[in-house]
Amino acid sequence: MQGNLNEIDIRSILQLIELGQRTGELYIQKTNLPSLSPLKDFNEKFWYLFFVGGQIVYAADQSNNSLLRLRDYLQPYREQKQAELDQLSWNATTTLNTPEYSYLWCLLEKNILTPEQGRKILQKMVEESLFDLFSLLYGSFIFEMASPLAPQLTAIEIAPLVTKTIRQVQQIKQLYPVIQHPDQYFIIANEKQLRGRVPPKAYLTLARWSEQKITLRQLFRYLNRDLLAIALVLYPYAERGWIQFVNKEPQHQTSQVKPKKTDKSLHIVCIDDDLTIGKSIELILAQYPYKFTLITDPLQSLSQIFQIQPDLILCDIAMPKLEGYEICGMLRQSSAFRQTPIIMLTGKEGLIDRVKARMAGATDYLTKPFGASELVLLLEKYTHSPITALY
Known part of the structure; x- marks a missing residue:
């Protein structure tokens, strides 16, 4: 379906x-x-x-x-x-x-x-x-x-x-535009009015939430109360202008990106049982300052990766004996590779494959066949190394 x-x-x-x-x-x-x-x-x-x-x-x-x-x-x-x-x-x-x-x-x-x-x-x-x-x-x-x-x-x-x-x-939509969505936090816009109308303990709590930029969604998680109930408690203060809801800036996920190296010797590992794919990647990267290692046996890949300690891993999904999802999941269980970018390679272009890759801990997804520019742009993105500017 x-x-x-x-x-x-x-x-x-x-x-x-x-x-x-x-x-x-x-x-x-x-x-x-x-x-x-x-x-x-x-x-x-x-x-x-x-x-x-x-x-x-x-x-x-x-x-x-x-x-x-x-x-x-x-x-x-x-x-x-x-x-x-x-x-x-x-x-x-x-x-x-x-x-x-x-x-x-x-x-x-x-x-x-x-x-x-x-x-x-x-x-x-x-x-x-x-x-x-x-x-x-x-x-x-x-x-x-x-x-x-x-x-x-x-x-x-x-x-x-x-x-x-x-x-x-439906009920939260009725609070619009004072409250627009659960990822907003509030700031105290009129301290004097708010302090005079709520109990001292409640004011201190509101002030702490405001200072910490705690969103409605987070309050829902912290307080074990319905999102609507929390919104309705805060709405009268926002309607009067004593507090004001603002949008929280999106958090960029950086847990899977290593810091940029300064010696221009970033090491890329590719795990792919297809020798042709591996050699084509090696040929593309030959003109750039990357070290490259191809691993064609997925069963040996984990031990080799732990020895190499690469800066980024390219990993095919469909391989015999051990799928790329499994390799990615096992690498993510080790603290040594929890921040290493892992890009999944696949011949499929489906939503399910994309989700499974993300669930296994993949950083991104590259569909085969891909061109040199697509590959290099991804490597630059996740190694924070704009190498094309050097060539």
Whole structure:
């Protein structure tokens, strides 16, 4: 099942999944205008939802595949569990699970969170994702049957959640233009009026949130309250002009980009069982100041990469014995390669491949066949080395 959201809405897609009691994955990509196919930009905004027997198990915005959202949800537990959270290293339960989902399971396995706390966090994650999806105007979607997500902690009924979320979206739209979207934070515009109308403790709390630029979305995560309820509490102050909501500047994901080297000897590794592809990349890079190593055996790639310690990795997806997704996922489990740019190479141009690459921890995606300019521009982008200016 696939199509565009101008042909079928999110609610209808979820109803079909629920009525069919389907188990699988739903991928949704945002577009600015109606499109007959998913956009080709790897950095476009997209979501991943997993279903078991027609119920939602997990949902996330996969265009920013980091732990920032989970860290927000863990905020209420930090006072009691700060030491355990600080000592815990990142761990993955399966290669293709998102880091967020894997990390949450790691917390449960180490008894840092209880199963009930884990279920509450997952419920909120699903609610947050659906709120964003019901606010979409245009997008592309694909649903694929798949094996159940394992391990599984919870399953949430679709119908009541959809009804609740749509009502929230409609009610929050009524607060426009004072409050426009959940990624806004507020500043105190009239300290005297606000201080005189709210209790001292409440004012201190509001002042702290304002100073820290905490968004409505983050308050939803911290306070374990509905987004609408939080917006309605703050709306009267904003309507009177005592506080003012402003847009937060987008955070650029830099966790997968290494600092630029200064010796012009950046080392690129390519993992591809196709010798022809590898040699063509080597020929392209021969005219630039890169060191290049080709690895044609995926089973030997991990040991060689740990010895080489490259600055950037090109990795084919479809390889015998060990897929590129698996290699990428295993590299991301090591602290040595958590920030190394990994660009997936594939002959496919599908939304699902793009999402799976992101879930495995890929930095970007390059479709074969590609030209020299496409390859070099990506290398410049992720090594922060404008080498074409030198030649």
